[in-house]
Every structure is written in structure tokens, then in C-alpha cells.
Amino acid sequence: MNQRVLLEVGGLIETPTSVITGPSYILWNQSTIEETGAGEYLGDRSLLTVIRRRNRIAMPGLVNTHGHAAMTLFRSAGDDVPLEKWLKEKIYPLERQLTKEAVYWGTQLACWEMLTSGTTCFTDMYFYMNESARAVHESGIRGVLSIGLLGFTEEMQKQGLADSKSHYETWHGAGEGRISVMLGPHAPYTCPPAFLLQITELSQLLDLPMQIHLSETAYEVAESYRQHGTSPIGLMHSLGVLNRPVLAAHCVHVDDKDISLLAAHDVRVAHNPQSNLKLGSGIAPAVKMRQAGITLGLGTDGAASNNNLDMFEELRLAATLHKGVLQDATAITAPEALEMATVSGARAVFRPTGDGTLTAGAVADVVLLNLESPRFLPTYDLVSNIVYSASAEDVTDVFVAGQEVVRKGEPVTLDTEQIRYQIERITRNFERK
Ligand SMILES: [Zn+2]
Structure with a gap:
């Protein structure tokens, strides 16, 4: 394939508020978009690889701002219990049985699921992250990776x-x-204050952002008040953690003071509506946080608490859930939900400006949707079709950094038969309560 690719489509979501309905194109050079436009590309085509897909819509790849990829291994292994019990009785005993190899294959499975459902960038926080990074590297997906740090002992x-x-x-x-x-x-x-201070120092030294679970359950917040006399976010503020770039997952139980602290420190928030519902944790005040100017992305969380990694579901849930809660049909509009899943998501995970859009200078992370799907008929409003009607099944092709990673719904970088075999082999041996 030539380095310069011209993709001709039947509709183009440049950003959630800049949409071309009808013939349009994207031209990229290696991993970067050079040009997008309506109608036919009128430049010199002689040195271009031309991909003509007039029956497809191109949209920016979805950004999954919170998750634990290898937890695909525990999908459906412990459902219908609250978070604390779920962690202590279901998940920790399984995680103690994890091996490097299991994490590698669990992450491959996650990459398969995410890429074929239109996610081009995701965050991971887990163990054996060298294996996770290897799987991410091979799959072609974009990954923002963290070792999950637990500070129960000094040695740890x-x-x-x-x-x-x-x-x-x-x-x-x-x-x-x-x-x-x-x-x-x-x-x-799980991380005592002194340890959080050390991590914050390292973040400064290496110039890296941090991601952390904050205020996920009412129990966590009550315990924080009992132990520290303040909320988890108040504690992070008093320790100086919020002076560094931070991505906070959940923020379900936050009060006005928490929200102003998050906003004042430009803390990015990963909103995981489905995981929070499934674990009975609650519903994050996403509209209030957005109104306070906080950058919100959407996340699935791990597949053990969701139980899939389908961002189309999160997108639709984010757009509908808050309407119901607030009894306000304008609470989060379709373009606002799509913005959370793309451009705000990219900002939430500290990707460079432009990521999460299909505009000149952005990375060529492109998802094609089947315009011939019944869910796109008719098309009064492409963004509404995507948010309220489309499903992951409508994803046909995916490019990350300009490279084709999904073709006709199948990953081109991953051996799905091998993944299936390895997952079945590994999970058969887990001892479950
Ligand atoms: Zn999580």
C-alpha cells in the first residue's frame, strides 16, 4: 500500500458538529490526515492508494477511557453482587491465579473485541502490563497503558x-x-497517602499523567470521611495529586465541592455508566460535571463489570440515561455524547489535540460504518443515527494510525482462532467460588 491513502466514502463525521452527508473523502499520509472534503478529491491521484467505499460512513475511532483489558478472562464469572463483595469474593481470588500468559491472551481478546466494535484507542490499568503492551503492539490498536499500583505493603x-x-x-x-x-x-x-505522594513525584519526574479510580461507591466516600475526614477527591487535592495531570475513573459520588476541585485542576473524568449501573454503584452526575467545564470521556471498565467492551452501548447509554435521571430530553445531546466518545475521550487520556477527529493534522484513526444497514435508513441526521440507532455490528472496517486493522468486520492483525483456543484453555483451569 502506498503511504498516501485516499478513502472515498458516502458520509463523513469530521467532528460531532462538522458532518458531511453524501460523497466525501479523507486523504492521509502514513499515520496523519492531510485533507478531508465533500464531493470528489480533485488533486493528483496517480501516487495514491484509492479505497472506494461509497456505501460507508467514516467516523473518528472511539476512545475507551477506562478499562482493564485482560479482565475479559473474567467476563460473566461473578455477576449481580456489589463492588466490595465482587472484588473481594469474586475478582481477587481469580486475579491471584493470573499468569503473564493469561494476561497476554486476555488482552488479545479485548483488542479483538474493541477493534471490531470501532474502538481505536483505549486505556488499560492492570498487572503484567508488559504482556498487555505486547498484545496491544501486535494488534495495531492505540493504547494508553498503566501498571495498576496497589500499596498494601512497602515491598509492593x-x-x-x-x-x-x-x-x-x-x-x-x-x-x-x-x-x-x-x-x-x-x-x-488501596494506595495509602504516603504511596500516593511517591507516585505523584514519579509522575513529575517522568512527566507522565496518572489515572486512578475515585469516588466510585458511596461506601468508598463514607470510609474516606471516616479515615481522612474528607472525600477521596478532597484527599487527592490535599496530597497535591491533582496538581499533576490526572484521569479519574467513575466520580459517581461527588458533591459540588468535589466537582469544583476537579474543574479547577482540569482533572479528566472517565464516565462508565454501564459498569456503575451493573455494580449498583450509582449514576455519576455527568451533566453537572460537563457544565462545570470538566472533560468527560466514556469508558466500559473491565469486561467483568460490563460485560462487554462495546462503546456503542456506552455512547447510547450516556445519551439516554441522564435524560431519564434529570427528566430533561436535552441533558446530553447526540453530538455531545459522540464528542465524549471521541474528541473529549482523546483529551481525557492526554492524547495530542486533534486526536478523536477526522480533520487535517489528526491521526488517521478511522472507523467505517455500513450505510446500507437498516439502522442507517433513512439518514436525516448521521450523528443521531450513530448515537441512537447504530450498533457495533455496523462497523465494517477500521484503520489505526492509517493502517488497516479490521477488514469486513474481521481483525487483520489478530489470529482469532488462536485467541479462542487460548482463552478456553486458560479459563478452564481457573478455580472459581
Ligand atoms: Zn476500573
């Missing part, structure tokens, strides 16, 4: 900091920039 803290440093040295910027690294303190209830 020391090891976590050393591992994070070497993870950064090995993987930050790998895959021609497709992989970036963040630091991943798991949560205030």
Missing part, C-alpha cells in the same frame, strides 16, 4: 514504582507513538 509499593519506571522506559512512545504510558495508582483505598 517499591516494586510497583520500579516496575512503572521500567514500563515507561520500555513502552512509552512504542509502535511509532501508538503506545503511551501513564502511572496507575489503583485507588485511595
Whole structure:
């Protein structure tokens, strides 16, 4: 394939508020978009690879701002229990049985599911992240990766900091920039204040953002008040954690003071509506946070608490859930939901400006949807079709950094038969309660 690719489509979502309905094109050179436009490309075509897909719509790849990729291994292994019980009785005993190999194949499975459902960029926070990074590298997806840091003992803290440093040295910027690294303190209830301070220092030293679970359940917030006399977000503020770039997952139980702290420090929030509903944690005040100027992305969380990695579901849920809660049909509009899943998502995970759009200078992370699907008939409003009507089944082709990674619904970079075999082999041996 030539380095310069001309993709001709039947509709183009440049951004959620800049849409071309009808024949249009994207031209990219290696991994970067050079030009987009309506109608036919009128420049010199002689040195271009031309892909003509007039029965497809091109949209920016979806950004999944929170998850634990290898938890695909625990999909449906412990459902219908609240978070604390779910972690202690279902998930931790399974995680103790994890091996490097299991994480590698679990992450491959996640990449298969995400790429074929239109996600081109995701964040991960887990263990054996070297194996996860290897799977991400091979799959062609864009990944923002963190070692999940738990600070129950001093030994664990020391090891976590050393591992994070070497993870950064090995993987930050790998895959021609497709992989970036963040630091991943798991949560205030698993990382004591002194450890959080050390992680914050390392974040400064390596110039890396951090991602952390914050205020996911009412129990977590009540415990924080009991132990520290303040909310989890108040604690992060008093420790100086919020002076660094931070992506906070969940923020379900936040009050007005928490929201102003998040806004004042430009903390990015990963909103995971489905995971929060399924674990009975609650509903994050997404509209209030958006109104306060906070950058919100959408996330699936791990496949053990969702139970899939389908961002089309999150997109639709984010757009409908808050309408119901607030009894306000304008609460989050279709373009606003799509913005959360693309351009705001990219900002939330600290990708460069332009990511999450199909505009000149942005990375060529492109998803094609089947315009011939019944869900796109008729097309009064392409963005509404995508948010309220489309499903992951409508994704036909995906490009990340200009490279084709999904063709006709099938991954081109992954051996799906091998993944299926390995997942069945590995999970057969797990002991479950
Ligand atoms: Zn999580």
C-alpha cells in the first residue's frame, strides 16, 4: 500500500458538529490526515492508494477511557453482587491465579473485541502490563497503558514504582507513538497517602499523567470521611495529586465541592455508566460535571463489570440515561455524547489535540460504518443515527494510525482462532467460588 491513502466514502463525521452527508473523502499520509472534503478529491491521484467505499460512513475511532483489558478472562464469572463483595469474593481470588500468559491472551481478546466494535484507542490499568503492551503492539490498536499500583505493603509499593519506571522506559512512545504510558495508582483505598505522594513525584519526574479510580461507591466516600475526614477527591487535592495531570475513573459520588476541585485542576473524568449501573454503584452526575467545564470521556471498565467492551452501548447509554435521571430530553445531546466518545475521550487520556477527529493534522484513526444497514435508513441526521440507532455490528472496517486493522468486520492483525483456543484453555483451569 502506498503511504498516501485516499478513502472515498458516502458520509463523513469530521467532528460531532462538522458532518458531511453524501460523497466525501479523507486523504492521509502514513499515520496523519492531510485533507478531508465533500464531493470528489480533485488533486493528483496517480501516487495514491484509492479505497472506494461509497456505501460507508467514516467516523473518528472511539476512545475507551477506562478499562482493564485482560479482565475479559473474567467476563460473566461473578455477576449481580456489589463492588466490595465482587472484588473481594469474586475478582481477587481469580486475579491471584493470573499468569503473564493469561494476561497476554486476555488482552488479545479485548483488542479483538474493541477493534471490531470501532474502538481505536483505549486505556488499560492492570498487572503484567508488559504482556498487555505486547498484545496491544501486535494488534495495531492505540493504547494508553498503566501498571495498576496497589500499596498494601512497602515491598509492593517499591516494586510497583520500579516496575512503572521500567514500563515507561520500555513502552512509552512504542509502535511509532501508538503506545503511551501513564502511572496507575489503583485507588485511595488501596494506595495509602504516603504511596500516593511517591507516585505523584514519579509522575513529575517522568512527566507522565496518572489515572486512578475515585469516588466510585458511596461506601468508598463514607470510609474516606471516616479515615481522612474528607472525600477521596478532597484527599487527592490535599496530597497535591491533582496538581499533576490526572484521569479519574467513575466520580459517581461527588458533591459540588468535589466537582469544583476537579474543574479547577482540569482533572479528566472517565464516565462508565454501564459498569456503575451493573455494580449498583450509582449514576455519576455527568451533566453537572460537563457544565462545570470538566472533560468527560466514556469508558466500559473491565469486561467483568460490563460485560462487554462495546462503546456503542456506552455512547447510547450516556445519551439516554441522564435524560431519564434529570427528566430533561436535552441533558446530553447526540453530538455531545459522540464528542465524549471521541474528541473529549482523546483529551481525557492526554492524547495530542486533534486526536478523536477526522480533520487535517489528526491521526488517521478511522472507523467505517455500513450505510446500507437498516439502522442507517433513512439518514436525516448521521450523528443521531450513530448515537441512537447504530450498533457495533455496523462497523465494517477500521484503520489505526492509517493502517488497516479490521477488514469486513474481521481483525487483520489478530489470529482469532488462536485467541479462542487460548482463552478456553486458560479459563478452564481457573478455580472459581
Ligand atoms: Zn476500573
